[in-house]
Amino acid sequence: MARLLEVRRLETRFHTQDGVVHAVNGPSFYVDEGETLGIVGESGSGKSISMLSVMRLIPTPPGKITGGEVLFDGKNLLKLKESEMRRIRGNQIAMIFQDPMTSLNPVLRVSRQITESLQLHLGMSAKQARQRAIELLQMVGIPAAAERVDNYPHQFSGGMRQRVMIAMGLSCRPKLLIADEPTTALDVTIQAQIVELIKALQDEIGMAIIWITHDLAFLAGIADRILVMYGGQIMEQASVHQLYKNPRHPYTIGLLQSIPRLDERRHEKLQPIEGMPPDLVNYPQGCPFAARCRFVIDRCWSEDPQLESVGPNHAVACWVKPQGKEHLLSTAVTNDPSESLGRKANG
């Protein structure tokens, strides 16, 4: 499959009162046409800022892209003029944000917000654009779309607003859709609706998707490939099957261990990752995960490991690269659920 996006050694910094925030620290990754890339990491790990850098939407100042290349369809986006970039944004690359209220304009009718980009990018007439807007709202499952199209955003529920965002994101049939936690604020039943919708639309339009989330369990059902980010760097890159079956980075292993699973017997105790995420102002030397890592060796404190291939489509940035699966099994303390049930109630 053809390469659609290739990011090389991206670096983004924020200049703040407290010092320089090292938000994105050199990740390199790619997206092929039509594939779904999941990016997972906790808050502050640099997921959103990486994507906003790709879109050239970093507020400057305080932010600045200080290094790297972003090749989209062979062009380095970081070198384009803002006017050229505007033709790509929303047209070839679209982004859906976590909080629809921050990206929907509260004082404009929904119709106006969708038709604007259709007129700008596709040169539709006002009438054509309005017709298309109604079709798009129907497509994302807004009932009575012809009437609701003239509502203001606050007249929609959270789930509906998110669907309006998706309709806007897809309006110009982008080649790449960047979805930044679009379902995090929603309930699981609405999340399931949105996921089903986006998958169906992906089949129809054939676009690639970058799906950002902090929920590793969620990506298992939708991604082809996954990047695990920590401290603005990529810790592990693997196909979806490799990542869950054979995680090789201590952080990935830690994440998988710390989330309880509905389909497994209940563990007596959760296994947290001790400690806290790194301070991005005083960025640690060596491996950013060292302070929390169970496998740490001397070398980790001084030398920052680079992504290294450990198999087909599987790379890990770690000096130790423990065998994750064995570890997952050996530390799982299972317990008969029927036994533990009476324990607390009687005790």
Next chain:
Amino acid sequence: MVNSTSFPGNPSLNTDNPTSPHSSQATLLRVENLKMHFPILRGLVFQRQVGSVKAVDGVSFAVRRGETLGLVGESGCGKSTTGRAILQLYRPTAGHVYFEGTDLTQLQGEELRRMRRRMQMVFQDPYASLNPRQTVGAIVGEPMTVFNVAKGKAQQERVKELLDVVGLSPSFINRYPHEFSGGQRQRIVIARALALNPDFIVCDEPISALDVSIQAQVVNLLEALQEQFGLTYLFIAHDLSVVRHISDRVAVMYLGKVVELADRDEIYQNPLHPYTQALLSAVPIPDPEVEARRQRIVLKGDVPSPVNPPQGCNFHTRCPLATDVCRHGLPPMLRDVGDGHFVACHLVS
């Protein structure tokens, strides 16, 4: 130990009370037909009520001493409002809240204050619930000051003890909230909740705002504290995997009502209400092979507004099994279908 039959003069506590049969031995808290309706007001000078938000609309359940009752449901279904109305942070529109047999809804002033000492709440957002201008010592010590339990040196000592209990260094006592991470702030909030030795804590989404890698730390802490101090929890959350981990029993809410309540393993293995079934089928499993095989029940439509909830069964607008009875008949009652498994659905017998 208080027994539900020891409330003479309370006619509603007879056998057709949905939660009485199983919880009578060790009930700490009993909620009966609790309603919390918020008025919707219009007009600037002469305000008149044009409707009401039926945030909680007839909820009944009991919490046993020492257990964790999980309360799950979609955003806006009334979980937090239920928690607040139990603690009388809102005065309920209707219904009763019995704490060790005393009806909190009937208490005022000093009497209510005395009962409140024994119940605490841990909120979702550890950033919003701490005063940025107070030191950790003042924050954790505040309930002791308010209730005149300890001051000065004695209070300081107790604060240090509490910090130690929640896994923070006692030397943090003079620091300010902004110097702490989300997980540490939630520990401060928990330390404050423990200050007066409560019996009962409402944990309202205590881990939702935390980083994934930190959530398990806080869950383990809450469990350890429960064991150590014999605490009883109402654990509100929307993450069903975490609720299964921490709860002894689980109640599922939809649009202001409890639709199902059962022992943890029972509800996860044998969900009977169509809404619970959809909810469980939507929880992601971190395994692509399992995900590829799974049958998901995807509900249609949005959660209706609690201002005008649907007639009949209020889930009928999204229920894949809805019939005419569901749409036009009386709302289904929450009833015991065996072994303390309560369901509110016409199709479940």
